[in-house]
Amino acid sequence: MNDVMTTGVPPLPDTPLARRALALVRETESTATANHSVRSALFARLRADHQGAKPGRDYDPELLFLACVLHDIGLTPAGDRHQRFEVDGADTAAEFLTAQGLPAADVDAVWEAIALHTTPGVAERRGTLCALVYQGTGMDFGGDTDFIDDATGAAIHAAYPRLSMATTLTDEIVAQARHRPEKAPFFSLAFELLRERSTPPHRTRMETMADAARWGN
Numbered sequence: 001m002n003d004v005m006t007t008g009v010p011p012l013p014d015t016p017l018a019r020r021a022l023a024l025v026r027e028t029e030s031t032a033t034a035n036h037s038v039r040s041a042l043f044a045r046l047r048a049d050h051q052g053a054k055p056g057r058d059y060d061p062e063l064l065f066l067a068c069v070l071h072d073i074g075l076t077p078a079g080d081r082h083q084r085f086e087v088d089g090a091d092t093a094a095e096f097l098t099a100q101g102l103p104a105a106d107v108d109a110v111w112e113a114i115a116l117h118t119t120p121g122v123a124e125r126r127g128t129l130c131a132l133v134y135q136g137t138g139m140d141f142g143g144d145t146d147f148i149d150d151a152t153g154a155a156i157h158a159a160y161p162r163l164s165m166a167t168t169l170t171d172e173i174v175a176q177a178r179h180r181p182e183k184a185p186f187f188s189l190a191f192e193l194l195r196e197r198s199t200p201p202h203r204t205r206m207e208t209m210a211d212a213a214r215w216g217n
Contacts, residue, residue, distance in 0.1 A: 044136025142213025
């Protein structure tokens with residue numbers, strides 16, 4: 001399936017829970033991080049379509065949106081606890097979704113997808129939801145996007161501008177790790193970003209790779 005997609009920007013789910021999750025993200029995350037979260041959801045839907053995964057059969061589109069849009073909620077003040085940000089984010093999202101009445105099995109599925117979204121080689125092995133969340137967030141850094149046409153990419157970024165996303169994410173992750181060293185265990189993403197930001201030239205590989213990728217920083 002190497003054809004370039006020309007289907008345009010997927011619509012966001014218009015359910016009460018999806019709207020409340022998006023509102024939470026808009027209220028608590030930086031604009032750059034919130035936009036990244038929404039773009040990740042859009043890219044994940046495009047990836048699912050490209051792979052022939054059918055909503056309602058292979059994955060739940062609402063759960064996919066919830067996992068993507070909440071995947072960086074650990075970078076908010078409410079999500080800044082004492083574990084790596086991915087796990088803090090998964091816990092924070094799970095608490096929110098449980099309070100909203102989402103069934104426990106669905107909450108657990110979203111928790112796993114968020115907790116594993118920076119774990120290559122594992123996320124892809126944990127089912128369609130985990131794989132799509134991992135792939136969607138990676139696509140927002142420019143990876144594996146050849147099947148998306150330029151017009152669709154431009155429309156997504158016009159609606160949800162990048163605003164130096166990679167640098168913003170780095171700053172937020174590093175700030176948490178400096179304040180709570182336990183949030184950056186050895187070899188985690190936070191550990192590597194903190195190490196790189198603390199060493200000249202103080203620009204991380206995540207930022208450098210984003211600079212050179214299709215969408216930029």
